[in-house]
Amino acid sequence: QVQLQESGPGLVKPSQTLSLTCTVSGGSISSGDYYWSWIRQPPGKGLEWIGYIYYSGSTYYNPSLKSRVTISVDTSKNQFSLKLSSVTAADTAVYYCAREFPADYWGQGTLVTVSS
Amino acid sequence: EIVLTQSPATLSLSPGERATLSCGASQSVSSSYLAWYQQKPGLAPRLLIYDASSRATGIPDRFSGSGSGTDFTLTISRLEPEDFAVYYCQQYGSSPPTFGQGTKVEIK
Numbered sequence: 001q002v003q004l005q006e007s008g009p010g011l012v013k014p015s016q017t018l019s020l021t022c023t024v025s026g027g028s029i030s031s032g033d034y035y036w037s038w039i040r041q042p043p044g045k046g047l048e049w050i051g052y053i054y055y056s057g058s059t060y061y062n063p064s065l066k067s068r069v070t071i072s073v074d075t076s077k078n079q080f081s082l083k084l085s086s087v088t089a090a091d092t093a094v095y096y097c098a099r100e101f102p103a104d105y106w107g108q109g110t111l112v113t114v115s116s
Numbered sequence: 117e118i119v120l121t122q123s124p125a126t127l128s129l130s131p132g133e134r135a136t137l138s139c140g141a142s143q144s145v146s147s148s149y150l151a152w153y154q155q156k157p158g159l160a161p162r163l164l165i166y167d168a169s170s171r172a173t174g175i176p177d178r179f180s181g182s183g184s185g186t187d188f189t190l191t192i193s194r195l196e197p198e199d200f201a202v203y204y205c206q207q208y209g210s211s212p213p214t215f216g217q218g219t220k221v222e223i224k
Contacts, residue, residue: 102208
């Protein structure tokens, strides 16, 4: 059974960079033909797909966030990561990592609050 | 990008009733690459339906999906108490993948 777990700071100051890591267990990131995504959900609102990294390392980002997003993978640790720069209060959300399109496995989500 | 519009925003029904949720797309969804998710408070979304009509692993057969092009439907044949939740559609045929704004199915 594949499991995903997000980790990272729950509070980030405005203008700083949000950094999260997703640790995958129960399967290897590099062994399958999968997309690994980040998705977010502002409190009380709907879902927004941020971007994905393919097992080969290629990436695609939502054009609305593209200038601020970087997704990378560390196959030795079976992790993939999200960096979102120049954050504002509008980036406050629960951030989920997920596998594939459509997303069949999700992490539990982690709330990141942007506040000084 | 493809905009998905879900209706109604809220559906008030009783256990045992049939629920019909709609998802309309601003452009045709390629290859019927449309999914439905269920989300309960405080939890991550759960995949119910993919490719418009295929049930994900472990999903009860009271959940069914249909549609193509720009009009899609999720039907719950007989609502169980655990089915009261928010439901989202998502298209993944065109980049970027996009979600609808959700339909809340609440107990009447």
